[in-house]
Amino acid sequence: PATIARSLTLDGGGKAVIIGDGKSTVLSVAANGVTLRGLRLTGSGESHDRIDAGIMLEGDDHRVEANEIDDVLFGIHLKKVNRSRITGNRVTGKKLDQGMRGDAIRLWYSQHNVIEGNRFTRARDLTFANSADNRIAGNQFTDGRYGMHVIFSPRLLIENNRLSDTGTGIIVLYSPDLVLRGNHVAHALTGGGGGIVFKESNDALVENNEVLHCSVGLRVDAPPESVGVLTVRNNRFAHNIIGLFFY
Numbered sequence: 001p002a003t004i005a006r007s008l009t010l011d012g013g014g015k016a017v018i019i020g021d022g023k024s025t026v027l028s029v030a031a032n033g034v035t036l037r038g039l040r041l042t043g044s045g046e047s048h049d050r051i052d053a054g055i056m057l058e059g060d061d062h063r064v065e066a067n068e069i070d071d072v073l074f075g076i077h078l079k080k081v082n083r084s085r086i087t088g089n090r091v092t093g094k095k096l097d098q099g100m101r102g103d104a105i106r107l108w109y110s111q112h113n114v115i116e117g118n119r120f121t122r123a124r125d126l127t128f129a130n131s132a133d134n135r136i137a138g139n140q141f142t143d144g145r146y147g148m149h150v151i152f153s154p155r156l157l158i159e160n161n162r163l164s165d166t167g168t169g170i171i172v173l174y175s176p177d178l179v180l181r182g183n184h185v186a187h188a189l190t191g192g193g194g195g196i197v198f199k200e201s202n203d204a205l206v207e208n209n210e211v212l213h214c215s216v217g218l219r220v221d222a223p224p225e226s227v228g229v230l231t232v233r234n235n236r237f238a239h240n241i242i243g244l245f246f247y
Helices: none
Strands: 002-004 009-011 017-019 027-030 035-037 040-042 053-060 063-065 068-072 074-082 085-087 090-093 105-108 114-116 119-121 125-129 135-137 140-151 157-159 162-173 179-181 184-186 196-199 204-207 210-212 216-222 230-233 236-238 242-246
Touching: 040 053, 053 068, 068 074, 074 090
Parallel strands: 002 027, 009 035, 017 040, 027 053, 035 063, 040 068, 053 074, 063 085, 068 090, 074 105, 085 114, 090 119, 105 125, 114 135, 119 140, 125 140, 135 157, 140 162, 157 179, 162 184, 162 196, 179 204, 184 210, 196 216, 204 230, 210 236, 216 242
Antiparallel strands: none
16 A cells, blocks of 8 residues: 655556555545546455545645546545545446445545546445535446435535436435536436435525436425525436426
């Protein structure tokens, strides 16, 4: 395992490989202003307790660009990271049953980051926990449990992502003031889930999304607070078992 403890740029030029020991996180960053580019990272451990990942970031103002990350439990883990850009990476998880996988990307208490243009495959979720004011745009994710799992993370901008073949597409829990715009969600067929799911997350805007062939197109499991409004407009819901479900 490798650890970066000061500001630097590590550029693999698409040729360098960092191979983990199969027992821990492959590459950890404990500094500010680190750039990781053009690397292949492979071979993390399988511990959920340790959150074994391809890349684990701490600190602020990082750039993680155009890396290939495979055979990892968690892909990219941001732990109290701010003002960083995670762009153009490809992440493929370990060949495990869905419930035993880790998240392709996981933000925890991280704000003002951009997660854009990444491709995620074979993971559990894309998770945003206690992480306000982030932009998640133009990403792709297939073969997972939750396409996006948003919890206690207000004011996210989630736009132009493509999520398919997950149990649930986008689930928003206790996270007000979100904007979901221009996303494509397909084949989310878990009985208790749906394409887009809201629970106690008021003042959201859901517009110009396409939700196809899901168990439920839009599910609102608990009403927004009386002072809040959920605005749903100009979306396409098609070929779903139930179009809209309000409870």
